[in-house]
Amino acid sequence: MTDLLSIADLQEGAVAEILALSERTDLGRPLEGKGVALVFQKPSARTRNSTEMAVVQLGGHPVYIQKEEVGIDTRESAEDVARTLACYHAIICARVMDHRHLVRMAGAVEVPVANLLSDRDHPFQALADLLTVKQLLGRLEGARIAWIGDADNNVARSLAQACVAVGAELTLASPDGYRLSDPPYGVRQVADPAEAVEGAEFVYTDVWVSMGQDEEAEARRQAFAAYQVNEALMARAGNAWFLHCLPARRGEEVTHAVMESPRSAVWRQAENRMHTARGALAWLAGVR
Structure with missing residues (x-):
């Protein structure tokens, strides 16, 4: 299982692989019948629209989740939020205030976690x-x-x-x-x-x-x-x-x-x- 929390965390050649996939129009529907969680502690026009449409184009179902609905480290710990979402979704994406929340979420689950923006990175x-x-x-x-x-x-x-x-x-x-x-x-x-x-x-x-x-x-x-x-x-x-x-x-x-x-x-x-x-x-x- 691979996460995408930071460009610096990717293995050599991974950026080129992702860019090559981004240019392809024959990716099929690898997310057919699967959910993708989109957790937003911070609002965004481009990130929400681009990511939701990307999930749809891959055959998946995006679920937009506002910060109040999960309450990372207030209502539930970052780990428990991730564990809950992993019950339903193939990928967890999150736009967070604190990069450490992403690291903790990724460490708690087996499904991939992707960084939609943190205070440290915007891959x-x-x-x-x-x-x-x-x-x-x-x-x-x-x-x-x-x-x-x-x-x-x-x-x-x-x-x-x-x-x-x-x-x-x-x-x-x-x-x-x-x-x-x-x-x-x-x-x-x-x-x-x-x-x-x-x-x-x-x-x-x-x-x-x-x-x-x-x-x-x-x-x-x-x-x-x-x-x-x-x-x-x-x-x-x-x-x-x-x-x-x-x-x-x-x-x-x-x-x-x-x-x-x-x-x-x-x-x-x-x-x-x-x-x-x-x-x-x-x-x-x-x-x-």
Whole structure:
């Protein structure tokens, strides 16, 4: 039994296997007659819709479960929640506040557990990012990606792990205090956004203030004021594509013009959340 809690936990070659499955249209219905639990401690538009549709496309039945219905570590322990859900479902997927809940759930059951987002990792987003890069560039090996803004977050961490796994080159541009605290070997960190985008084929950013960071909002906006992805920064990159995991706050981390430019790939990225969720769930179900 294999779980998908973090890109870093996957064996060599697993990322390539999942991406290959994500591009296939002949996966059949490996989840026919089976349930997939979708536990959401945090709400999401893309994650819920993409994952539910992926389960349906694989012949399964997705069950959306709100945090109040299971009450991880309040109503029941993380272990008991997982044991209960494993009675009914072939795969347990969860979007949680604390990554340790996922680790405990995975340790308590035999069915695969998948991370739909935690405070540490967002592997399904990273898979969609790689598929987008591959579609637009025709390769992943040597692809040059620049991340601008808060690099010590779950999306940047999973992206860094994924880039290392496939041989892509990632440069993170962040101010002091917001750099990735545990960068994989080969990932470069700089302070200057202009330096990061030189020669980049993709420029990626995320919101400055994420869910649960409202008390830090003003400090974060000041820290990232020079890290906006705008027309001038994109011009320094040349003919680069723009990426964003969404939702975006136009006028903060990215301008409206960049979001709507012909080189913006954000909607392809969003669609690929469904394709890579389908590939990942098929992989967890044993399809190779």
